[in-house]
Amino acid sequence: MTDGFLGYRTSFMLDFVVVALILIVPILLYSLYAVKVQHKYALHRNLQLLLGIILLVAVGLFEVDLQLVQGGWAKVVAKRAIPLTTEQLNFVQTVLRIHLVFAISTPFLWATTIVLALCRMPSPPGPSSHSKLHKSLGWISTIDIVMTSVTGLIFYYFAFVAKS
Numbered sequence: 001m002t003d004g005f006l007g008y009r010t011s012f013m014l015d016f017v018v019v020a021l022i023l024i025v026p027i028l029l030y031s032l033y034a035v036k037v038q039h040k041y042a043l044h045r046n047l048q049l050l051l052g053i054i055l056l057v058a059v060g061l062f063e064v065d066l067q068l069v070q071g072g073w074a075k076v077v078a079k080r081a082i083p084l085t086t087e088q089l090n091f092v093q094t095v096l097r098i099h100l101v102f103a104i105s106t107p108f109l110w111a112t113t114i115v116l117a118l119c120r121m122p123s124p125p126g127p128s129s130h131s132k133l134h135k136s137l138g139w140i141s142t143i144d145i146v147m148t149s150v151t152g153l154i155f156y157y158f159a160f161v162a163k164s
Protein backbone atom coordinates (compact mmCIF):
# COMPACT_ATOMS: atom_id res chain seq x y z
CA MET A 1 0.00 0.00 0.00
CA THR A 2 1.75 3.19 -1.15
CA ASP A 3 -0.87 5.75 -0.10
CA GLY A 4 -2.64 6.18 3.23
CA PHE A 5 -6.03 4.66 4.15
CA LEU A 6 -7.76 7.93 5.09
CA GLY A 7 -8.24 8.91 1.46
CA TYR A 8 -5.30 11.27 0.91
CA ARG A 9 -1.96 10.84 -0.86
CA THR A 10 0.09 10.17 2.25
CA SER A 11 1.59 6.90 3.50
CA PHE A 12 0.11 4.02 5.50
CA MET A 13 2.27 4.81 8.54
CA LEU A 14 1.48 8.53 8.43
CA ASP A 15 -2.24 7.72 8.59
CA PHE A 16 -1.56 5.11 11.29
CA VAL A 17 0.14 7.76 13.46
CA VAL A 18 -2.73 10.21 12.85
CA VAL A 19 -5.23 7.62 14.11
CA ALA A 20 -2.95 6.84 17.10
CA LEU A 21 -2.68 10.56 17.97
CA ILE A 22 -6.48 10.90 17.89
CA LEU A 23 -7.02 7.72 19.98
CA ILE A 24 -4.46 8.71 22.61
CA VAL A 25 -6.44 11.77 23.76
CA PRO A 26 -9.66 10.07 24.99
CA ILE A 27 -7.67 7.22 26.61
CA LEU A 28 -5.52 9.81 28.40
CA LEU A 29 -8.59 11.76 29.57
CA TYR A 30 -10.13 8.55 30.91
CA SER A 31 -6.88 7.65 32.70
CA LEU A 32 -6.80 11.09 34.38
CA TYR A 33 -10.47 10.74 35.36
CA ALA A 34 -9.66 7.29 36.81
CA VAL A 35 -6.84 8.63 38.99
CA LYS A 36 -8.21 12.06 39.94
CA VAL A 37 -11.92 11.34 40.45
CA GLN A 38 -12.19 7.58 40.98
CA HIS A 39 -8.82 7.06 42.72
CA LYS A 40 -8.30 3.90 40.64
CA TYR A 41 -4.50 4.11 40.77
CA ALA A 42 -3.68 0.70 39.27
CA LEU A 43 -6.02 1.35 36.31
CA HIS A 44 -4.30 4.71 35.77
CA ARG A 45 -0.87 3.04 35.84
CA ASN A 46 -1.94 0.34 33.37
CA LEU A 47 -3.52 2.83 30.96
CA GLN A 48 -0.44 5.07 31.07
CA LEU A 49 1.83 2.09 30.35
CA LEU A 50 -0.44 1.07 27.45
CA LEU A 51 -0.32 4.62 26.06
CA GLY A 52 3.47 4.66 26.46
CA ILE A 53 3.75 1.45 24.42
CA ILE A 54 1.34 2.74 21.72
CA LEU A 55 3.39 5.93 21.49
CA LEU A 56 6.70 4.09 21.26
CA VAL A 57 5.53 1.61 18.61
CA ALA A 58 3.60 4.16 16.50
CA VAL A 59 6.34 6.80 16.52
CA GLY A 60 9.13 4.23 15.99
CA LEU A 61 7.47 2.59 12.97
CA PHE A 62 6.45 5.99 11.64
CA GLU A 63 10.01 7.36 11.72
CA VAL A 64 11.43 4.26 10.02
CA ASP A 65 8.77 4.51 7.30
CA LEU A 66 9.05 8.28 6.81
CA GLN A 67 12.85 8.55 6.79
CA LEU A 68 13.94 5.21 5.29
CA VAL A 69 11.01 4.13 3.08
CA GLN A 70 9.40 7.39 1.95
CA GLY A 71 12.60 9.51 1.95
CA GLY A 72 11.36 12.39 4.14
CA TRP A 73 8.16 14.41 4.58
CA ALA A 74 8.77 16.65 1.53
CA LYS A 75 8.60 13.60 -0.77
CA VAL A 76 5.26 12.56 0.74
CA VAL A 77 3.85 16.09 0.31
CA ALA A 78 5.09 16.04 -3.31
CA LYS A 79 2.65 13.15 -4.02
CA ARG A 80 -0.27 15.63 -3.86
CA ALA A 81 -2.37 15.81 -7.05
CA ILE A 82 -2.29 19.63 -6.85
CA PRO A 83 1.17 20.67 -5.57
CA LEU A 84 1.57 23.24 -2.79
CA THR A 85 2.86 26.73 -3.70
CA THR A 86 6.20 27.87 -2.22
CA GLU A 87 4.28 30.04 0.25
CA GLN A 88 2.12 27.11 1.34
CA LEU A 89 5.18 24.86 1.63
CA ASN A 90 6.89 27.44 3.87
CA PHE A 91 3.81 27.60 6.07
CA VAL A 92 3.59 23.80 6.32
CA GLN A 93 7.30 23.70 7.23
CA THR A 94 6.76 26.22 10.04
CA VAL A 95 3.85 24.15 11.41
CA LEU A 96 6.08 21.06 11.21
CA ARG A 97 8.88 22.78 13.18
CA ILE A 98 6.42 23.74 15.94
CA HIS A 99 5.06 20.17 15.91
CA LEU A 100 8.59 18.74 16.23
CA VAL A 101 9.28 20.75 19.42
CA PHE A 102 6.44 18.86 21.12
CA ALA A 103 6.91 15.54 19.27
CA ILE A 104 10.62 15.26 20.22
CA SER A 105 10.23 16.31 23.87
CA THR A 106 7.21 14.03 24.49
CA PRO A 107 8.98 10.61 24.46
CA PHE A 108 11.71 11.90 26.84
CA LEU A 109 9.16 13.39 29.26
CA TRP A 110 6.96 10.31 29.12
CA ALA A 111 9.91 7.97 29.69
CA THR A 112 11.04 10.05 32.70
CA THR A 113 7.51 10.23 34.17
CA ILE A 114 6.92 6.48 33.72
CA VAL A 115 10.33 5.28 34.93
CA LEU A 116 10.28 7.51 38.05
CA ALA A 117 6.69 6.48 38.83
CA LEU A 118 7.50 2.77 38.47
CA CYS A 119 10.60 3.12 40.67
CA ARG A 120 9.23 5.47 43.33
CA MET A 121 5.48 4.80 43.62
CA PRO A 122 4.46 2.00 45.99
CA SER A 123 3.10 -1.25 44.55
CA PRO A 124 0.11 -1.36 44.24
CA PRO A 125 0.30 2.34 43.28
CA GLY A 126 -1.16 5.06 45.52
CA PRO A 127 -0.39 8.50 46.99
CA SER A 128 3.22 8.69 48.28
CA SER A 129 6.17 11.01 48.78
CA HIS A 130 6.66 10.91 44.98
CA SER A 131 3.11 12.28 44.36
CA LYS A 132 4.08 15.97 44.21
CA LEU A 133 6.82 15.51 41.58
CA HIS A 134 4.73 12.94 39.71
CA LYS A 135 1.74 15.27 39.45
CA SER A 136 3.94 18.05 38.01
CA LEU A 137 5.65 15.69 35.54
CA GLY A 138 2.30 14.07 34.76
CA TRP A 139 0.57 17.32 33.86
CA ILE A 140 3.53 18.56 31.77
CA SER A 141 3.61 15.18 29.95
CA THR A 142 -0.14 15.43 29.38
CA ILE A 143 0.10 18.93 27.90
CA ASP A 144 3.07 17.85 25.74
CA ILE A 145 1.27 14.86 24.19
CA VAL A 146 -1.92 16.86 23.58
CA MET A 147 0.12 19.59 21.84
CA THR A 148 1.93 16.89 19.81
CA SER A 149 -1.44 15.58 18.73
CA VAL A 150 -3.02 18.97 17.94
CA THR A 151 -0.01 20.35 16.02
CA GLY A 152 0.44 17.01 14.20
CA LEU A 153 -3.16 17.09 13.02
CA ILE A 154 -2.81 20.74 11.91
CA PHE A 155 0.27 19.74 9.88
CA TYR A 156 -1.57 16.78 8.33
CA TYR A 157 -4.50 19.03 7.39
CA PHE A 158 -2.47 21.74 5.67
CA ALA A 159 0.01 19.32 4.04
CA PHE A 160 -2.44 16.75 2.69
CA VAL A 161 -6.12 17.65 3.12
CA ALA A 162 -6.57 21.39 2.42
CA LYS A 163 -7.17 22.27 -1.22
CA SER A 164 -4.55 24.56 -2.81
Ligand code: HEM
Pocket residue numbers: 032035036041044045048049109110111113114117118121125126127128131134135137138139141142
Ligand atom coordinates in the same frame (compact mmCIF):
# COMPACT_ATOMS: atom_id res chain seq x y z
C1 HEM B 1 3.50 9.31 31.28
C2 HEM B 1 2.79 8.61 32.12
C3 HEM B 1 1.92 9.23 33.18
C4 HEM B 1 1.24 10.42 33.17
C5 HEM B 1 1.17 11.45 32.03
C6 HEM B 1 0.57 10.54 34.44
C7 HEM B 1 -0.19 11.62 34.83
C8 HEM B 1 -0.69 11.82 36.09
C9 HEM B 1 -1.31 13.03 36.56
C10 HEM B 1 -1.52 14.28 35.70
C11 HEM B 1 -1.67 12.85 37.86
C12 HEM B 1 -2.28 13.89 38.79
C13 HEM B 1 -3.79 13.91 38.79
C14 HEM B 1 -4.23 14.95 39.82
O1 HEM B 1 -4.02 16.16 39.57
O2 HEM B 1 -4.77 14.56 40.85
C15 HEM B 1 -1.27 11.49 38.22
C16 HEM B 1 -1.46 10.93 39.46
C17 HEM B 1 -1.02 9.69 39.81
N1 HEM B 1 -0.32 8.80 39.03
FE1 HEM B 1 0.24 9.10 37.14
N2 HEM B 1 0.84 9.42 35.19
C18 HEM B 1 1.66 8.59 34.46
C19 HEM B 1 2.15 7.35 34.84
C20 HEM B 1 1.94 6.76 36.06
C21 HEM B 1 2.45 5.48 36.47
C22 HEM B 1 3.32 4.57 35.57
C23 HEM B 1 2.01 5.26 37.74
C24 HEM B 1 2.25 4.09 38.67
C25 HEM B 1 3.36 3.42 38.76
C26 HEM B 1 1.24 6.40 38.14
C27 HEM B 1 0.62 6.56 39.36
C28 HEM B 1 -0.06 7.68 39.78
C29 HEM B 1 -0.62 7.84 41.11
C30 HEM B 1 -0.56 6.84 42.26
C31 HEM B 1 -1.22 9.10 41.13
C32 HEM B 1 -1.96 9.74 42.31
C33 HEM B 1 -1.01 10.58 43.11
C34 HEM B 1 -1.74 11.24 44.28
O3 HEM B 1 -2.90 11.63 44.11
O4 HEM B 1 -1.10 11.40 45.31
N3 HEM B 1 1.20 7.29 37.09
N4 HEM B 1 -0.67 10.90 37.13
